[in-house]
Amino acid sequence: MRSKFAIAAVLLVLLLGAAYVVSQRSPSKALPLEKLVIAVNTEYVGVCGVVAAQRQGYFADENLTVVVQPHSSGKSSMQAVLENRADLGTVADIPVMFAAVAGTPVRVVATLFRTEKDHGLVGRRDRGITGPASLKGKRVGVTQGTSAHFTLDVFLNWQRLSANDITIVNYKPEALPEALYKGEVDAVASWEPFLGEIRSHLGDNAVSFSGEDVYESIYNIVGMQQYVLAHPETVRRVLRALMSGNRYCRDNPEVMQPLLAATAKQTKEAVLAAWPSYHFEIELDQGLVLALEDRARWAIRNRMAASDQMPNFLEYIYLDGLSAVAPSSVTIIH
Structure with missing residues (x-):
């Protein structure tokens, strides 16, 4: 009799474990299906996490139907967001800085990727x-x-x-x-x-x-304040999908390297050679704030900015989304 109870207990644990795995893989089955457009510089390896999230079904797991809107630069992606042609966009730190100095209400949701060699x-x-x-x-x-x-x-x-x-x-x-x-x-x-x-x-x-010693590319996903604040759950779902996408990029370079080579119009050898310098991490790090301030001083000094006043860049970073999904990934002092 004791052995039967032991077997039943083991089966129960296995079933609960399986249910947990399913719930982790499909956390949003109770959530409504939502559509959104992400403006993406599809010719840049830094968007690997977005490509993987779409290709591997991580967006779908979050009950998101994502349209990837192709662009050839982060500046162009940002413009699509500013003009409401996209809900979110992938963009480096410079366009974020220009928008913030101009007082445009954009919000960085997370950093997707960093590299110093591109x-x-x-x-x-x-x-x-x-x-x-x-x-x-x-x-x-x-x-x-x-x-x-x-x-x-x-x-x-x-x-x-x-x-x-x-x-x-x-x-x-x-x-x-x-x-x-x-x-x-x-x-x-x-x-x-x-x-x-x-x-x-x-x-x-x-x-x-x-430009290795000159500039570190900090690539982010951004949205307008109105959209981000009105869709907190959507932002969290996007972040979960992108975290899975970035993890897939790190764990499966042999799959993603040839795919990105085709997407980014590079040779597989070029992508392979540069891969060790790519940091696919979803984060909000204090270094982002320091970089934005550095870029702003450059723009103001060269009279390229819309204002000569240094903005408070914390006001242009949305901390709540990533803090809810992965609090340890938020190291910005606030």
Whole structure:
């Protein structure tokens, strides 16, 4: 009789465990189906978590129907959010900073991804680009108001040069490679995958300068204050799905690397080589606040900002969502 009770107890524990697993995998079955649009820079490896969440069904597990709206830059994704063409968007720190300095009510929901090795410059050797100092007097293409613009400015400063020592030509990110090939500019400042595409096309004629020590890309998911505050449960569901997506990226690089290579228009070898520098973590870290303040000082000093006043960036970060889902991932002092 005792053995029967023991077997029954074991079965009960197993059943409860299975139920727990199912509840963890499908936490939102009681929640209503919700549709939302996420503006995504689909040509950037940093959005791996979004791609995985869509591909592996993590959004669906949260009863979310997500439309991924493709863009070629975080600046473009931010514009879609500002114009209410998307509910959320993936965007680097620079567009967030510009919006906050202008007083635009955006909210960072979480940081998706960080890396320090995907920005830089590429110049043409046959245009006299041989080293950093040779940029003086040259035409340099860049997408103004982006992380590449910040990288270029800091890089010049490190070489004891300034924006006045070069001619800056503004292009959309996807237009930069062709501008360099045609000789409209002598060098470009950009990010991957565009830099890799240019190096591959130019071969020995390419001269590269890494932005590794100049700029760390902090890639985030953002929304307008009105949407974020009105949809707290949706935000939590999105964050849970993205956490699962990022975990999948970390645990299954052999699956995601070729997929991202195709999405980001990079070679598998390029993605593989850079993979160790990619940090797929959903977080809200104090470093984000410090980075936003640093970028704001740059924009104000160069008279690119809508105001000369430093905003309180805590007012532009939504802490409640991630605090509810993963409180240990919130290290912002508040």
